[in-house]
Structure formats: structure tokens, C-alpha cells
Amino acid sequence: MGAVTDWSQAQESRKHGHRGMAHSEKAGYWGKALGDLRAVSHHSWMAARHMAVYGTTSRQLGAISVAERAWACKNPEAKMYGRPLTIEDHQSSPILADPYHLLDLSLVSDGGIAFILTTADRAKDCPNAPVYVLGQGFGEVSADLWWEKKNFTHMAVPRARDQAFGQAALTLKDVDCCQFYDCFTAEVLFQLEDYGFCKKGEGGPFVESGAMGPGGSIRLTPAAASCPAITSATSPAWRNRSGNCARRKRGERQIKDCNVVLTTGHGGELVSPGMCSIHTSTLLGRQQVSESNFIVSNEPWQKPLPNIDKDNEEFYEGLKKHKFLVWRCKTCGASYWPKAYCINHENEPFAANMEWAESSGRGKIFAFNRHHMAFHPGFKDEIPYVYALIELDEGPLVSSTLVGSKLPKDVYDVGQKVEVVYEDHPAEGFTLPRFRIVD
Ligand SMILES: [Zn+2]
Numbered sequence: 001m002g003a004v005t006d007w008s009q010a011q012e013s014r015k016h017g018h019r020g021m022a023h024s025e026k027a028g029y030w031g032k033a034l035g036d037l038r039a040v041s042h043h044s045w046m047a048a049r050h051m052a053v054y055g056t057t058s059r060q061l062g063a064i065s066v067a068e069r070a071w072a073c074k075n076p077e078a079k080m081y082g083r084p085l086t087i088e089d090h091q092s093s094p095i096l097a098d099p100y101h102l103l104d105l106s107l108v109s110d111g112g113i114a115f116i117l118t119t120a121d122r123a124k125d126c127p128n129a130p131v132y133v134l135g136q137g138f139g140e141v142s143a144d145l146w147w148e149k150k151n152f153t154h155m156a157v158p159r160a161r162d163q164a165f166g167q168a169a170l171t172l173k174d175v176d177c178c179q180f181y182d183c184f185t186a187e188v189l190f191q192l193e194d195y196g197f198c199k200k201g202e203g204g205p206f207v208e209s210g211a212m213g214p215g216g217s218i219r220l221t222p223a224a225a226s227c228p229a230i231t232s233a234t235s236p237a238w239r240n241r242s243g244n245c246a247r248r249k250r251g252e253r254q255i256k257d258c259n260v261v262l263t264t265g266h267g268g269e270l271v272s273p274g275m276c277s278i279h280t281s282t283l284l285g286r287q288q289v290s291e292s293n294f295i296v297s298n299e300p301w302q303k304p305l306p307n308i309d310k311d312n313e314e315f316y317e318g319l320k321k322h323k324f325l326v327w328r329c330k331t332c333g334a335s336y337w338p339k340a341y342c343i344n345h346e347n348e349p350f351a352a353n354m355e356w357a358e359s360s361g362r363g364k365i366f367a368f369n370r371h372h373m374a375f376h377p378g379f380k381d382e383i384p385y386v387y388a389l390i391e392l393d394e395g396p397l398v399s400s401t402l403v404g405s406k407l408p409k410d411v412y413d414v415g416q417k418v419e420v421v422y423e424d425h426p427a428e429g430f431t432l433p434r435f436r437i438v439d
Helices: 002-015 030-034 039-056 059-072 086-094 157-169 185-195 203-208 235-245 313-319
Strands: 094-096 132-141 176-179 260-268 277-285 294-297 325-328 352-356 360-369 387-390 399-403 417-425 430-437
Touching: 039 094, 039 185, 039 203, 059 086, 059 185, 059 203, 132 157, 157 185, 157 277, 185 203, 185 260, 294 387, 313 325, 313 352, 313 430, 399 430
Parallel strands: 176 260, 294 417
Antiparallel strands: 132 277, 260 277, 325 352, 360 387, 360 417, 387 399, 417 430
16 A cells, blocks of 8 residues: 555665655655655645735644544544644644644554455445445546646646536535545645636635634535645545435534535645646545436636527527427427428418427437537536437437436547536526536
């Protein structure tokens, strides 16, 4: 296990008079000769940058340590159980690499963990209630290279988040508990912002309000993961605790009716020349992927608005009611989308012969592509996305993006059966139709 190896080697390094992870430095690494300590050097740049841009303070970062320790003190298995922490403790702890105090850093811990991953059908026969993997996403920031100077106040969250939530057909409001990767305090703050618990730049006041501690408005890292609390951020142990959380085995820390847990991971180099960091989102839940046919999005709409006019306003009204309307010929029943005269009865007066009718919302992929370039900035975080022509069972072709698939994207193919998923944007007052693969 990586954690054991790290810990053991760290002890070996210590014998030679080094502190930290001197053993893991790569030969030829740029900063070594200049005093670069790798993780702590690079992550503290990120914290310093967030402070410079948004006015975040050391006390606000310390609020994250205090909240996580408060959770640890509710967990008898936690390394720091019984050792409560105050903001004054944080502020008076030694500064290791400004702005980071000792109590902004994670602990090095060793341990072992095993997961059993099986099919949902097999899991039904197991003695313990299973926890389902609802969605898994992966993001990296190599699209924004380090010399573009964009990567210093966020993590590679957007694509990982959208993949995981899209697969699970869930939104942030469905999440009962989060286990964020917490190597350093600021990385927790970045994720709070990047996932949308608060706006970018507002993470400091948000954590200072006590939002992430016991009794706070969100259930964050109640397993008391790594920041001066229990274990190494690189250990998979926090993910196991997420499973326990969803399984409702957490004693005093148990969140009532915990059904969905978001866990995250991070790796790679944050700001090394030419390197990039990665981020993973995993959604675990007590129920399998929801079969509901709609998604509610409260994200601000930053893409072109739909063109709603007098010819299609009834169609958009139908979408809001989760109905996919098509034009139907009263004479022969042929269906059309968008508005069209019936090819069999084109001499009939349109208004008298054609009517809106509800379609099944089901069909097959007629043709599809993957867009790898964002032709509008609003789509930057979604590329590559699959844009498809769907042949509805009633006949007409409709175009839309494919989301929320339960299958890997490589299985998209012409002829695959799909169904409509209604994406509600209540704040904007419209609903858009997407499609997902059905078995
Ligand atoms: Zn007709």
C-alpha cells in the first residue's frame, strides 16, 4: 500500500536527518537545488494566491482544521480523537511554509484497506447492505497549462464533477455528505467553491461561519479525514469511511438518512513546470442510479439561450411539464419535429390538420459526434461532449447532447436506444431535453 510505503520510507528518511518525504524526490527535479519542498511549497503557493486574489485569511483556513478536528473528536478511531483544537491552537502552531501553519497540513499515517467491488446483482446476496457506485468522474487541468496562470485558485473539478453527477443523474442538493480530499486546508476551500457550495472567492467566510463543522449547513468530511485529524490524504481509508457513512454505521457521527456521499481525490503535480493535477469525483449511494427522467440544475446559465418563439413556445412549455411534444398529422398520424406540413397531406390547412402530441421521448441514435472544441465558452467544461441525432420512435429526428449515461462513452453507437432526460433550469425558466442511453 502506498501509505505504508510512504510512512516507512519517511521513517527511514528521518533516520538520515531529513524530515518529510526526501526519499521521494525525483532525480533532476527543477526546484530541489533551490529549496523546493514539493507538496508543501506548491500547495502553499495556491493558498497564498487565493489570499492575494480573494482576501482569504489564515484564520479562515484554520477554521477548516478546527472543523475537521471537531469531527475527529467524535470518532474513537481517529488519530486525534480526544484532542480538540481551537483556532488559537491553529494560529499559534509553527509556520512551516507561509501561509501554512503546521495545523494546515495533513498527517502521515499508515494503514490498509480492501474494497470488494461486484455487480449489483451479486451484492444483493451479501450479508451487508451494499453501497452503489453511482457516478465516477475524472478531471485534469492540462487544458490550462501552468504558464497560463489559471490553476492557482481551483482544482480540476468541473469535468470530474459533471461526469459523476451526470452518470448519477444527481445534483449537489442530493448529496448528504462529502468526503473531500484534504491534503492541505486551502484544497478543501477550493473544492467547496469548485463544487458550488459557495461562490469562487467566498470560501473563506463560508468556512469561518462554521458551515463544515458538526451542526453546520453542509456535512463535510465527517469521517475526519486527514487535515490534522486522522490519516494521510493519500490513503484510501477516507473512501472506506464514505462507504460506512452511506451504510449508516457511523455511531454518533452518523448523518440521519444519509443516502448519497460525494468523495473526491487528487493527484499529480499542482504547479510544476509542464505538469498537471488530476481530480476524481465519486458518488456513492444506498440506492442504484435513479430512474427519474429529469435533472434540476441551479447552476447559472452561461450558454446561449434557447430560441423560444411563437412556433415553438408550446414545445418548450411541454418540456417544463416533462413532455416531449411533436407535431402530428390528424389525418394520417405521422409525426414531425420541428414544425412541418405532413408530407402526405401537405395541401391540408396547417392549423386544421396538424396538432401538438406527446411523444414517447424514446428513440435510437441515428448519428453522433464528439465535440472536442468549445465553440462557446459556456461549453468549455463539458468537452468532449456527445451531440447526437436521435430518431424518435414516432419517426422524427431530434438533436441533443447525450448525458447521464450508465454506460461508458465508448459504447455510444448508431442504433443505441436512448430516452429523454428533462434538464430543468428553474431560475432561468426553461427546460432542455437531453438524452441518455437505456439498456
Ligand atoms: Zn398526414
